[in-house]
Amino acid sequence: MKSVMVAIRASIVLLVICGLVYPLATTGVAQVIFPKQADGSLIETKGKVTGSKLLAQEFKGPEWFHSRASAANYNPTASAATNAAVASKEYVKETKDKINELKNENSNLRKTIPADLVTTSGSGFDPDLSPEAVKAQVPRVAKATGISEDQLMTLINKHTKRRQIGIFGEPRVNILELNLDLKELR
16 A cells, blocks of 8 residues: 555656646746747738748649648648558549649649659648749749749749758748748739
8 A cells, every 4th residue: 555655646746747847847948048939930920920930831823832732731730641652542643633733733844743742741731842842833923923933033042941050951942931922022
C-alpha cells in the first residue's frame, strides 16, 4: 500500500511539472523571446489577420499563384497526407488529373511540370513552392492580371528564400506572401 501511495504522489507531481509548469514556462519564454513565431507567424494586412506564413491557403482563379495541392483541403486542423502508394491506381489517376488541370490552366506547361505542382506535401498544408513551380505559373498570371512577366519574375525573385545557412532545405517561395504583394501591384 505504501508503494502505491508513493507511485500516486509521484504521478501527481510529474503531471503538474510536465503538464502545467513546463508548458507554461516554455510558452512564456517563447512569448518573450519570439512573440511573432509563438503566435503562429501570422501575417496582418491593414490590421487584419490574412493568414500564417506556416500554412498554405487555397487561391482560385487565373490571377493568383496557386499553392501546392493540399491533402487536408487547406484545413489547418486536419493535417493529412494522401496515404496512397505511388504505384496505386488511385494515386496515378489523381496525379494525371492534376497534370491535365495544370495544362488546361497554364498553356505553357507541355513537357516538364515541376513535381510540387501535382503532388501534395506530407503535412497537407505546405505554404511553399519551389521557384520553378511558381515561375511555371507566370504566363497565366501575367495574362490574367495584365502585369508583365518581367514584373512577376522580379516579385518571385524578391520572395525566393534561399537555403538556410547555405546548406539546409531547398529554395522556396511562400505563396501567401507572394500573392499579397501581387495584390498590391494590381
